Amino acid sequence: MQALTPAEVAMPNREMTSEQYALQIIGFLLSYPDAAWREQLSAVADGIKDIDDARTRQACEAVLRHINSLTVRDYEDEYVRAFDFSGNTNMYLASYDCSNAGEQSEKLLAYKGFFEDNGFTLSKELPDYVPALLELCAAVSPTVAADILAYAEEALGLFKKRLTDSGYVQAQLVDCILSSRRRLEGRTL
Secondary structure, three states, rough: OOOOOOOOOOOOOOOOHHHHHHHHHHHHOOOOOOOHHHHHHHHHHHHHHHOHHHHHHEEEEEEHHHHHOOOOOHHHHHHHHHHOOOOOOOOOHHHHOOOHHHHHHHHHHHHHHHHHHHOOOOOOOOOOOOHHHHHHHOOOOOOHHHHHHHHHHHHHHHHOOOOOOHHHOOHHHHHHHHHHHHHOOOOOO
């Protein structure tokens, strides 16, 4: 199986729909802001200009403006507080819609199945990690991407609500993920 590695967002290595390209960029923007991430940020900023959907492009630009309004350290601290130390707004979807460990294990196995069924493995993250799921959605067919997002829709909706309630600008990105699913399915908004 192929290991899923971080995307070269500015230079996609395969044909993908505009929705998948946007999901890849959103996944990058939601990823941990380490030094390698910082090095790619200007290329991602250029890539945002190529997003077809105006609302998604504007949401990515708003998050990028927010990131650039903070120092490297301040954004990293905010990210850690919001997504690593908060059980309320973490990036792991199985924690949102499961009331016990058994349900959570079932969800994790289902998310893992999405990767394995499409020839990918994860080496560093759990399979319900939002940026990893978005990278997977960019690497598979639009139909499979829509199926993955459909499975995650309830948890993504709760994640978006919690981000919105907490005042995080990234809530706009999660809203765009939910809208992308409908466009991948060929439905209009």
